[in-house]
Amino acid sequence: MRSHLGTEVVFLQLMISGTICFVNLVHDQGLRGIANMGAPSQKNTWIAGKAIDGNTDQNYLSDSCAITDVVGNRNTSIWWKVWLEKKFNVAYIEIYFRSDTFERSTGFSIYTYIKQNFYPLTDPKHLVYHHYPQSGCPMSVMKVTVNNITQGITYINERPIGYTSNCQHDNKQYTGIEICEIRVMGCDLGRYSNRCTKTCPSKCNGACDAFNGSCIHGCSDPNALTIDCIVCTDKQYISNNVCIDCPGHCKDDAPCNKLTGMCDNGCANQWTGAFCNICPANFYGKDCNTTCGHCRGNDVCNNITGHCPNGCQSQWQGDRCDECVNGFYNSSCTGVCGHCSNAEFCDKVNGHCLNGCTSNFQAPLCQECVGGFYNRTCTGVCGHCVNGEVCLPDTGYCANGCSNHYLYPFCQVCKDGYYGDTCNINCGRCKDGHACDKHNGHCYSGCVPNFQQPKCEVCENGFYNANCTGRCGHCKSGHACNKVNGNCLNGCSSNFQMPLCQECNIGFYGENCNKTCTNCNSSAPSCDRHHGHCFFGCKDGRKTTSCEPIEMKDNENDSTTGAVVGGVVSVLLVLVVVGVFGFIYRRRRGRGKDNHNNETSKPHTFHSKLSSKGKKYADFKDDLPNTSTGGYINHTLPEDDGGYYNTAEVNTVIRVEDLQRVISEKSAGENNMFQSEYRRLPVGNTSVCKEGKKQENIVKNRFKTTFPYHVIYLFS
Template sequence: MHTVVLTFSALVWTCVYCYNNLSRRSTTIISLSSTFESYSASKANDGILNTTSIYCSHTDVNQERAWLQVDLGKPYSISSVKIYYRKDDDGISNWKQYRFRQFYLDVSNISAAQSSTTQRIRCYKDNTTAPSLPPYKIDIPCIHTVRYVIVETTYDAPEDDKNGVHGAILEICEIEVYGCNKNCINRDCDAFGFCIQGCVDGYWGRNCDSVCPVTCIELSCNRITGHCVTCISGYWGYTCTLLCSSFCYGGVCDKTNGKCTLGCTPGRNGEICDRICSSGCTNGTCDQQIGICLNGCKQNWSGDYCNICDTTHYGPTCSLECDDSCVNNTCNNTTGSCMYGCQQRFYGDQCDIDCNSCPTGCDRITGQCIGDCPVGMFGEFCTKTCSEYCKNRCNKSTGSCEGGCVFGKFGDFCNETCDDRCLSCCESRTENIKPRQDSCTENLSILIGVCVILCISVLVNGCTITWILRHNWCKQRDVTRQKSKGDSHSNDFVSQQGIYNTAEDNAGYQELGQVSGPSHYDQLRT
């Protein structure tokens, strides 16, 4: 256990003075001037330190210049560069690093493709000549703050002539660039690239690769969190990226909560001056904290905040007057509806519709008349006219004549005319019309029947009297004739004959009485 602790302590002590391999960062890009077959630049940055050819990058043959470039993405403070060159084995017949002779190591902030050697900083130049060989592993000190690390050669190895190969060639198996972020104080970082002594001003983070917000005063921020110590005027928040309200007086607000520390510009209120003083405030000014109008209200406005209309006005600007027909001239601030109802003979939400046809007023909402309609009118609004044949008024709901009809009219609405034969016997009620008409017809039939019977009776009696008179006349004529023929009868006989005739005549009258009997006229009189 003690051995493990000691080993870990030694590792930590050693790594305090180590540097980060910047080549292995995810933002680093390795590239070649040309590529031979499948031996790409990525083989020089895969972490494999084997120097056999299959693990190495390889530029193409027959090139005047060959280079490998490490692009760190941005300037870093590098301390050294370590290169692993191709070497297959230590045997005499195996591949040697003869192509590595006379290479040079440059650093720059301009890429290899766009710069010449005169524009770069030279860190190392190999001066090995044939048949000598340079070391295949080499660690080169190079303390500079740069973005690009360039290994380059123009050397044409004579050993390639026998194979018909010419030109400069590079076969780098792995390249390691050690250094710190340039923003580390004294360029001091551990093996993980963490800045040991902290960051220079304007940067934060463990690698000091994050920039403090530009709104921090003097670009000063916390090394761990990046929070600004103080903000420039007009900004607030931990990183000073939030704008103070434009209505803060002088544009100044508290760094922590954004509250306007010097108050608000005229017409505004609230802790961050985000509320507008009521337009009803005189001069548009109000208390910054609670918004109460300091100088009272404008005309037609009322309340502590002057944000409501007085009782006789309404609308968004309180410029509209409540209708005169509202009770007490009072209405709702927003809609103008009468709050306490309407004066008599007006209705509607704003009491602006008259109901003059209603003698005792109308319903505030519907406008329907309350109580009876004027004589001669009916309906919910008393706007319909009763029949002209009604006596007095008609029913308010139906319009039927309640006081009866004028002479000669009948029906619920007195719109029907009585029969000419029965003007005096019809009534206004429809249900009584048929019985009265039937009674009138029955009496007329009786009268006609009586007249017919009287006529027949007169005719029969006249005929009977005529027959009797004619019969007596004929008998008297016969007696006269017999008297003139026989003068030989005695006076007694004549006297008896006369008595007989007299009796016979009386018998005739009796016979007439029996035949005729009592007349219909006599019956009617009784």
């Protein structure tokens, strides 16, 4: 039990004899010890054994001291030890230093040991005392309390590097042994007190305190924890050498410390204080584990009953203010009950509505709407949110947008221009761009022209295409055409061309396509489908577009009238022909004179073929160079004089709406009509180009057969 003992050092200058109460264990009663030291003695008579010869004279001249040569040996560490005959209960030792040099013993230490092979400098054990150099010089006679069972005692002194001392005459470099006597005072093992007359108590573990007999070396009962060997049961501790109950509440119901009464592992629940016996403010109850309620003004409740002296905070009730008022819940009574069924109050702990919620609220708290409803009363029905999401429960908004063509943010009605149960149908063509009814799609303001009421989604009968601007053709039996593409699904009326039934078949013309082109040129029996004009002359050789036959009278009067009319017409034709030839002859004769005059001043003459100005249509012969490949002749003619002239124009009227059909008809078959017409175009000039013939302009014209005015349209 040495951990509870302090080291007692007593400085005693022995001046009076007869005061020793213990036995000198190295000299009295025939006892002897064996002494050694760690350096040679300065003189042969100053050996280690001189320090235990019983002579306390401190004058070195008495030859009764153990002395080494401090200066000569230059020891920085030194030891002296004595080995007793057996183990003793040593009470203290007395050290008598050499009186004239005791200051040089500053910093010494005393050790005890039991094994004889103990080597003091390398294996120091059981330090009993150490003199601190900073405390000044030691006394010339010192008493050091040991109070321990031992057989060996060692004196050690050292001068390590950096050693300092407050003793004026201390040698701070070297040390040595300068001891005149050491008295080891004590009793036999198992005894104590003055003159060793008392035996150690039986409750001690074989030895006791050398001065008072207490069990400082342990008790015979291993459960005893003090030097008095008092044994207490669990949940008791020693107080004034008496076992009493533990005063506090230890954690996990553990027993208190049997020496101090404290809880080594902490307090239970909310207990506090050194002995865990104080219930702090804001807790109450026998176990100090109940929190005070919500007292008004944050008052502290009674730590035994828990009552709040001045009432409760808002939303709390009861003597202890630990229960929510109706309509509130949770540990702070800040939760507001939801919409419980039949206006019942919710559970005051978790807020649950035990008997369910009012309509459209979500159990168990009944504070939020079930999916698909919104607003404070959950009576609003969510719209059509994108991807089937539910709307925000407070506003009804669809956070990520609407499905189909519903109007954001509520997504409950269609956007303008759409209608139907899911807003996925486009409105029809309402008049003036008005929106249709968002439920049934009706255009209450009417339709744009040719669309059918009430939805204005399809054309009226007789019209077709996306805008209903196309008028149906002559479908068979008066059926309406397809309102998307105009096709007559059941065929056309007689002589109309599929699928639109708007144009006559080839060989027919007229408003109802009931007239034939039978009088047209048989090589190209095609006529205008509206007026019946023959494109390439008549079957009887006439060069007119109107090839109606001259009707013959069936009776005699008709024959006579025809003969008369024929004769008159023949005479008129002869007169016209004679006049025309006479006119042409006079014009050619006049031009010949002019040409003759001009030939004398010009290096070139006009080609006879190119000077046929009097012709309305230039040569229509089929023996012209073949231009069926589509190429144009750009080389200079043999008798070209560099002049430019107009060629005759062939003008055939084709309506724009007939253009596609005419192109299709004329390009059909092996004998392409375009090639034939192209070859019949006039090659010569019909009038002189004056500007092009000017001397300064001739050299500017690279293409001799390209004319600078009057456009000729060629179809190829």
